[in-house]
Every structure is written in structure tokens, then in C-alpha cells.
Amino acid sequence: MLEVPSTTTPRVVFRYENTTAGRVWLSLAGDTFARVVATSCGQVLLEAIETSGGRRVIIRPRTPAELAQDTCNAYARPVSTLDATRGGETLLSCTDSRPVVGRSVLDRVFDMPGRTYTGTGTGSDSELAFESAIWHSGAVCGALGAGAADDEILMHEMMHAVRQLRGLMHCAPMYGDYDTQEEFFALVVANIYIACKTPAPGDTSLLRSNHHGFGPITGSAAGWLDSHRRNRVYLGQMRREMSDFWGNLSRIPVGQCWFNPVRQVEFPPAAGSGATGAAGGRTTASVTAGPVQFDGEPQG
Numbered sequence: 001m002l003e004v005p006s007t008t009t010p011r012v013v014f015r016y017e018n019t020t021a022g023r024v025w026l027s028l029a030g031d032t033f034a035r036v037v038a039t040s041c042g043q044v045l046l047e048a049i050e051t052s053g054g055r056r057v058i059i060r061p062r063t064p065a066e067l068a069q070d071t072c073n074a075y076a077r078p079v080s081t082l083d084a085t086r087g088g089e090t091l092l093s094c095t096d097s098r099p100v101v102g103r104s105v106l107d108r109v110f111d112m113p114g115r116t117y118t119g120t121g122t123g124s125d126s127e128l129a130f131e132s133a134i135w136h137s138g139a140v141c142g143a144l145g146a147g148a149a150d151d152e153i154l155m156h157e158m159m160h161a162v163r164q165l166r167g168l169m170h171c172a173p174m175y176g177d178y179d180t181q182e183e184f185f186a187l188v189v190a191n192i193y194i195a196c197k198t199p200a201p202g203d204t205s206l207l208r209s210n211h212h213g214f215g216p217i218t219g220s221a222a223g224w225l226d227s228h229r230r231n232r233v234y235l236g237q238m239r240r241e242m243s244d245f246w247g248n249l250s251r252i253p254v255g256q257c258w259f260n261p262v263r264q265v266e267f268p269p270a271a272g273s274g275a276t277g278a279a280g281g282r283t284t285a286s287v288t289a290g291p292v293q294f295d296g297e298p299q300g
């Protein structure tokens with residue numbers, strides 16, 4: 001296997017076989033990554049990767065076995081699950097949010113029951129299994145719906161990855177068919193990304209509603225924030241855990257992003273202004289570019 005850093009940042013690495021198929025994969029995945037970071041929202045995520053303790057996102061092809069099991073998917077998998085998990089939190093399965101229980105060799109020798117694991121929160125490299133071509137128009141996963149374009153899938157997975165790099169992963173159960181809170185964060189940020197790249201203000205058919213398929217959100221873009229009473233609670237958690245990333249998302253100019261609940265929370269409209277949250281707030285500088293399941297249970 002070869003590893004080549006992205007031309008954009010050494011913190012994102014492509015790992016591939018030096019074969020014809022491997023080089024085709026590299027070209028396509030590199031193109032997808034380049035389109036992500038060409039947007040303001042992609043630049044914000046890139047900045048977060050660059051400021052995650054030197055840890056790396058390693059993008060690799062999905063294996064034939066992975067593709068055979070679940071064709072239309074992608075994963076972000078921490079190299080060290082315990083280091084990717086928030087410090088002091090019990091390690092939860094990202095499949096069903098139950099505590100992961102294991103038995104060590106000594107447990108078996110002593111005939112002891114299994115035990116749970118606790119995250120260190122120190123952060124881990126993340127291995128991101130991704131295929132670009134399957135999501136292209138006309139390909140096998142090319143018409144699944146909202147949030148299912150190749151760059152949108154990659155953005156979603158990179159949000160999982162950055163939380164793993166920073167030791168924030170915690171697959172606690174979540175309402176609204178998000179499955180876990182990690183999926184909530186990935187979906188919201190990927191939707192902001194979609195609104196950053198698409199010059200179609202208010203076209204909510206483009207925004208993915210939950211983690212069960214690729215259906216669009218209902219209601220208006222500005223109305224999503226208060227469409228569930230707990231959306232603000234979990235966005236508040238993201239604000240506390242990732243204040244730098246949050247701040248940069250909130251400062252993306254309205255004219256560059258027509259769905260941005262982070263901005264709505266950070267810069268609420270003045271009472272009686274009639275403005276939507278996304279349109280309110282002070283004018284700020286444009287986003288600065290960066291310098292530039294147990295034992296690997298993946299987050300899809």
C-alpha cells in the first residue's frame with residue numbers, strides 16, 4: 001500500500017494500492033476531496049482537521065468484502081477506538097448505542113464476566129473508507145436522494161473523523177432517526193456543506209433529514225432549528241466541545257450558505273426584525289483557510 005498526502009494538507013492522507021485500479025481510485029477520491037475543500041464549509045472542516053493535535057485522516061478504498069456487505073455506504077473508523085472516545089465516557093457501540101463489553105484473557109482465566117471500556121479522549125487517527133465513483137450520477141448509488149453525492153458523503157464522514165481525531169466520539173442514542181449523536185452532528189454539518197456549495201437558496205429537497213436513508217427534510221431551511229425541541233440542546237453540545245469549529249461555521253457569510261443553524265444559534269435575529277436567524281447577525285470576516293465498532297467498529 002502507498003500513502004500520499006493530499007496536496008491541500010498533510011493531515012489528510014490517501015492510502016491505496018499502486019495498481020491501475022488503485023490509481024483510478026486515487027484520482028477520483030482526490031477530485032472529490034478537492035471539491036469539498038473548495039467550499040467555505042469545506043475550508044472550515046479542513047481548518048478543524050489541521051488543528052486536531054497533528055492527527056490524520058487516512059482515506060482508503062473500501063475493500064471488496066465491505067462493498068459486498070453494504071454497497072452504498074462509507075465509514076470513518078478510529079485507529080484507536082478508546083482514544084477517539086470522549087474521556088471518561090463508557091465506550092458505546094455506534095450500531096446500537098449499548099456499552100461495549102469485552103473479556104480480556106485474564107477475565108477468561110479467572111472466569112470473570114466481561115467489563116466495559118472507558119474512553120481516554122486523547123484522540124486518534126481516523127481511517128475513512130470511501131469510494132467516489134459509486135455515488136456518481138448514473139452509478140449504483142447515484143440516485144439515492146438528499147446528501148448522497150460523493151462529496152456530500154465524504155463531508156459527512158470527515159465530520160465523524162474530526163470528532164475521532166479530537167477524542168470526542170460518543171455514540172449515545174439519539175432521537176429522530178439520527179441513530180446516534182455522532183450521526184446528528186455529521187448530518188447537520190453535511191447539510192450546511194450542501195447549502196454552502198449549492199446556489200439554490202431554500203431548496204430543502206437537497207438536505208438530508210436523518211440517518212435512515214436519504215429523504216429530504218420537511219419545512220423551511222430556517223425552520224429546521226426549532227423543528228425538534230432538542231436540536232438546540234445538541235447544537236449547544238457541539239458549541240462547547242468544538243468552539244473553534246463552531247465559531248468558524250457561524251461566521252460563514254449568509255450569502256455563501258443558505259442553511260446554517262449554527263449561525264442561527266450564534267447570531268439570533270433581533271426581536272421584531274422579521275429576519276431569519278440565518279440572515280441576522282453581524283457582518284464578519286470571511287472564513288480563514290487552514291495552512292493550507294469496538295476494535296474498529298465503523299461509523300457509517
Ligand SMILES: [Zn+2]
Pocket residue numbers: 156157160182183186299300
Ligand atoms: Zn455517519
